[in-house]
Amino acid sequence: MSSAAVTDATILDRLQQLQVSHPEVVSHAPVKGSAEWKAELATSSPTLAETLLTKTLLFKPKTAKLATPTPVLVLAQDTTETPSAAIGKLLELKELRLASEDLIKEVLPSAASKDDVSALALPKPVPETLHLLLDAALVQSEEQHALHLTTSATTVLLKGSDIKSYLESLVEHGQGVKVVDFAELKASAPAPAEKKPAAAPKEKKPTSAAAPAGPEDDKYEMAIRFKKDEDFSGWYTDVLLKGQMIDYYDISGCYILRPWSYSIWQTIQNWFDDEIKKLGVNDCYFPMFVSRARLEKEKDHIEGFAPEVAWVTKAGKSDLEEHIAIRPTSETVMYPAYAKWINSHRDLPLKLNQWNSVVRWEFKNPQPFLRTREFLWQEGHTAFLEKAEADKEVMDILKLYQAVYQDLLAVPVIPGKKSENEKFAGGDYTTTVEGFIPTSGRGIQGATSHHLGQNFSKMFDITVQSPTKSDDRLFVYQNSWGLSTRTIGVMVMTHGDDQGLVLPPRVALQQVVVVPVGLSKGEGKNQPIYDACLKLERELVAAGIRAKADLREGYTPGWKFNDWELQGVPLRLELGPRDIAANTTLSVRRYDNHKTSLPLADISNTVRTYLDEIQASMLARATDIVNSRLMNVTNWDDVVPTLDAKNVLVLPWCEDSQCEDDIKERSKGQAMKGVAEDSKAPSAGAKSLCIPFDQKRFGPFPDGEEQKCVQCGKKAKSWTLFGRSESTCSDIK
């Protein structure tokens, strides 16, 4: 919708950035099909007569009932057979058909007709949902291949490896480029599709209760297709999809939160809501709509949101006279009511919170939980007579946020204050719990608690009569604080591994899975094992442990192990004839695969304690990793290398805004010049993440009182975290 149009010049420019300089480009008459193309090339130059042609095909799986259309683009040698049924099987998609012209234009906006389809004209980044398949024969060939630029009237000649690099450079998120050996694929193709082919693993008809269930196929379909360390973004999405946390939706930037993730949010909600109620906060609900006049009342406040505001302009067939916004946050929704409700100091403090969804129509690449157009959060808005009360609450709430991350999600965070540049512009100061994603080496703001001072009370005229001087009106002091479903994304990024999700026990919808093992063939033979599994399930559930026995028939124990590992269940208990005989169960911890036998006697208490240990160990492990990546740096020359090694900088800093800008620019500039730079290397500059409240953990300044700021040389005020940071949208602001 927002990508700039791709022109021939765009494509040549991209090629140049990939060091493919001056490829041969030929203009000719528009062509339909390969025969015409070949003829035109031959006409242009006899040397081109034998050029290998390519084809770009766009397929659409059966989507009437699929949540998200996931088109498939295939770039192959013209002579390669690319059977749609086999591709469908490979990608687990149903009934692939060549795409309609409409879909072509959606995927390739520059294509004027279906003769102009060229993979080179894909937008950058390519849509996350697009499957991009590249012919192995083409990649492996050393020869030049003919491809169109944006129309069928131009041809560019490229080597297979350059084509591969080109396509890979377009992919920022999602599926990556898949190189496919079509010859091999065809050989393993299924019989012509039935009405509804039995593609999903669950569909497999078991041959007998205990028989192995096509482990080869299943392994392929179940496994996470990307390594966390190699393609973090592809890994992340795949883990969320296969772990049943989310599903795609047919509106970009919106995702379905399935019970597996929503239950985590509910656990956070219940815990946090109880805690804020102890602080005297009450829940309420304000409308999701904001009138234009209100939204625009405070120009400065709205400025940051304006480009992302979704507007309702029609109801039924009627055009609304006044366009109505969907709240991107609720200050302008709530504070006029505060002005009305707060008249006397007796009306203070006013402490309200709401659990709701807000909408920010981001045009950047969406990422589940981190950057979505609608997201769930809580927003607290409080008003006080005295600044000191407000200051205290800011910290009370921040401690709760820290507890959500550390105690519930086993994710370490660092509480601190934001720099002037990074604070909420409408407030006096911002506190944050700052997270760190080791795999990307990026910081991420976990949740923020703002003191707004009297800025908003002056805007909205929220005043009370002075309790002491009867003529004075006092402006109230306000806070706002928010925590969103981003928490879940950070948790997944922190703990997940190449086998899938890893959930901390406290938030896992299912904490324990009991799997029967050592099964034998023959009717009824396994019943004692099943009975033992159910007994164990009941015993655990009775003790308040979220446990379930997996007695699904038709799946091997190994298949079940994989399935529950994918979904991150913290503890697996295996029960087979030998275990039963020994009155024990073999336990396997998800987070480190540690195996140990547990006595069945008093199993509930044993498991409860064990789950607590797992929770603590997961936090300890994650904390150790983060700590190992916090690098005290006192010499500017170490800044960019430390960043490039995916660390967070702990810098002696002067806390000056201009200096922060300079740090960003200087580190960015140096990173760009780096030798190792390719299109995927992070070249962003470092911004301040927070000034940690606990300064002591970083030791004294090496130069003590004389310590200079690492960038500008002025007197350093504090150890401050600087780093690259995940781009998100769900901050309360």
Next chain:
Amino acid sequence: MSSAAVTDATILDRLQQLQVSHPEVVSHAPVKGSAEWKAELATSSPTLAETLLTKTLLFKPKTAKLATPTPVLVLAQDTTETPSAAIGKLLELKELRLASEDLIKEVLPSAASKDDVSALALPKPVPETLHLLLDAALVQSEEQHALHLTTSATTVLLKGSDIKSYLESLVEHGQGVKVVDFAELKASAPAPAEKKPAAAPKEKKPTSAAAPAGPEDDKYEMAIRFKKDEDFSGWYTDVLLKGQMIDYYDISGCYILRPWSYSIWQTIQNWFDDEIKKLGVNDCYFPMFVSRARLEKEKDHIEGFAPEVAWVTKAGKSDLEEHIAIRPTSETVMYPAYAKWINSHRDLPLKLNQWNSVVRWEFKNPQPFLRTREFLWQEGHTAFLEKAEADKEVMDILKLYQAVYQDLLAVPVIPGKKSENEKFAGGDYTTTVEGFIPTSGRGIQGATSHHLGQNFSKMFDITVQSPTKSDDRLFVYQNSWGLSTRTIGVMVMTHGDDQGLVLPPRVALQQVVVVPVGLSKGEGKNQPIYDACLKLERELVAAGIRAKADLREGYTPGWKFNDWELQGVPLRLELGPRDIAANTTLSVRRYDNHKTSLPLADISNTVRTYLDEIQASMLARATDIVNSRLMNVTNWDDVVPTLDAKNVLVLPWCEDSQCEDDIKERSKGQAMKGVAEDSKAPSAGAKSLCIPFDQKRFGPFPDGEEQKCVQCGKKAKSWTLFGRSESTCSDIK
């Protein structure tokens, strides 16, 4: 936005409907001000020279910081003084100013200029937020008064009483017409307003800690301005506003849910969510947006919603290529995902629920909780292999809905099945818990649980392979069920009285208020009483009772009694020196004002038991009232009189759709002809409310097996409830 324009003919037509036939109408030149008007009338006819002129004034209170602009229209004799400050005081509005031309046009769309302002040209219904004030001198006068029609170039002559009837006929909801004695009002007017006048009662500066706090003024400001039996709609809104359940919002049809009401919703949520989890239902969250293609996929389903769908067409400054709807309900949002997730019978049952808000852009008069543009609900959507499982769940859920009403809200409901006409069109059958509002004599659908059969699974292709026959695809059986914040509205209408809200203990955010009484003047003298109150509060809170001591200074005990009665707190405990000496407390039940002394020894247990009794008695009382209004009627002639007496009909009925249409039309026709009919009398026809599952409670048919349908004479199948019904929008459908 949607009202048809008011013309002179409209006004004359309305007058005729009020039996004011052929009033004298005079055309003349347009006039500015009363002198010109008088002159023009004299020119027309000497007899008109001395006609009493009127004036229509429109005021606007200070609204920059108010949640809703609440304009004030005053119709008075031209010579009556109508000071804005006094009106403001009367209505608790700040800084009244004459309205701008823009506002005039909003309130009186037919007014071409500010000279054309006439109360007669008000739209019908009058906006809920408009205050309509009528000069008592005008009402009491027997003489003809001159008023303009839609322009200053026409004059109509009317008596004061006719003018009053006319205005009253325009008001369907909201504040009603207030007759004001301006002479008296002026006498009691305040001094000229300060910058921010101390209008709110809480603002009053106490003269001494225990002094009476202007009880006269406060009583006026606090009291509910309408009697429940006289102006039910005005009463309802006033109770919700003054009981701090809701506040107005600046977008029509949207309301702020304050903690006092939202906490009730949370209590319902927590209870219901626990119960459905026991049934194996999991919560999830689907996006609030629906693509046009999806929404329109199922034409029949969407037809009912289409006129009410809100459309997002812009984001920031960009026009969206595809307009995006906000969900009015989630079938088309969720079922494509169901088709994707459900592939094998092992994936069944699938039981998902979500707590969310949906949007239906109603153009009819809004009513808090009953008809709002955004409302909160839960929607459950489940899928089963077998119809019998689905049937069972429909009833399991309905029982939970019954429990929400009866056990939590102390509101009696009647479980039953909807007729074919009244069922959810997309489903196989609909069950309902049907409520009844005695004051209006109308039925109200409490919550519905639908069996959808295979209708949606066929639309969305949700199939599984047969577990027995490997080639067959089976369509799943589905249910959907929903409960909305409407529950809160029904509860308020059921229990509230002329003193304000009455809350059942189980859902009251505050169950007990402790009020110190018998206070005396003098520093520190009351401390022992305050201490005793706090001790009592602590004791109750420690026992899990939601209690609070009201130690606010500057208010009399009487003021506090009123305040907590307004908010419906179930139990008041008074503590004074005599109580303390006797080790007792005087308790006052909100719902029936019953007073009894309770010993302070073991007070927690006593109060807990007492609250349970109150809960049970409130349900019993409400049930008795409803039961007394369920009228077995076997003779058609009794139908309309029984309806007009605000009863529900229990009819022997044939269950035929055409017959139901006939009952509606026939009862409507007869009601319209009724002698007693005035503009406020209910003239709607009777529709079926439900066919109660418990048929026995209505006794055997008088004619046994031979019983005929009361309308058509065919064989009766069941006792069926028929009645007039509240118009709502928040049914799950």
